[in-house]
Amino acid sequence: MILNEIANEFDQCIKCGLCLATCPVGKTLFLEKYTPRGKVQLAKRYAAGDLEISEHYRDIFAKCLLCGACTVTCPSGVDQKTVFLAMREEIVKKQGLHPNVEAAVTSLLVNHNISDEDNSERGDWRDDIRDLPEHMYEKERADVVYFVGCVASFFPMVQSIPRNMVRILQLASVDFAILAGEEWCCGFPLIGAGAPGEMKALMDHNLEKVKALGAREVAFSCPSCYRTWKEHYPTDLKLSHSTQVIERLIKEGPISLGELRETVTYHDPCDLGRNAGVFDAPREILRSIPGLTFVELASNRNQSICCGGGGNLEMADAALSGRIAQNKIEEVRQTGADIVVTACQQCVRTIKGKVRREKLDLDVVDITDMVVRSISHG
Ligand code: SF4
């Protein structure tokens, strides 16, 4: 993306400041340079040749969740996220990768995952499954490919998500397969790192492996993988988030849900809700669970506030990511819910990680956890 090609975005900014109230970073750091308006003006100065990229500016543009809250608020239609991604690309060209992000990008290019692990271990989350079928979900042909994603594959805190997904798909008799060690990172972290040019090899590989199975649909429990495939992969395959798949399975009847007497709220992941338009499917699932009381967060759907886990911020500035997660927990507390449900492994990691560090009493779960809990009571 070339900054001059999006110069109209700068010119549209009337400096009204409405985006300041919606930005989790700006509201936490209280400095104009960290607000969407401040960053748009810095980008404008850079595009005009009035600003040299330095480590200082690299740090400023790294402090963004790419959550899109500013973009849906701007009355002038400035697409700030596009501006900030273009700036990250410029910064990589001039200064190289952010040092805290470099290791993950290098691992991704070498090992094909963000965790610096041998990619053959990508399917190790299956080890705890008691009734694991002989094929271990790796097949030669399948209608649906379940694309697990790096975070749920490698981080123990959220490996229950793929275990839940395969259980749900199995119960509903869906003909599905996983790629296991042949699944490569979708490429999403490269976009946030300012290095989208490196994505092609990953996309080509994943598409080839899915096509080889003769699949008609790819299902994702990671909103960022889902969005990356939708926006960047050249394919006409049906692409569905887990919430859309599960909503369909509940409506069609193969899944039977049992009663859960709990009060829950729902956190819209930025990449699923605001950035991909999936708001109703998770709510329909929660409303389908008998006995469940569902209360909305004060800021919900398009107005949802990021958990702190977006935009590679956790890698660039873990302390800031944690402060934003704390704000999210306080918003959850105000609902009176005992459980905060989300539909993203990164949101679970970010919020649950903060809950554990602070020793708080709050249950943080992925929506697949709620569905499996409900099925177990059926
Ligand atoms: S809301 Fe839009 S027009 Fe107003 S300051 Fe922010 S970017 Fe500029």
Ligand code: SF4
């Ligand atoms: S994308 Fe989110 S974190 Fe980044 S400037 Fe906009 S509101 Fe702030």
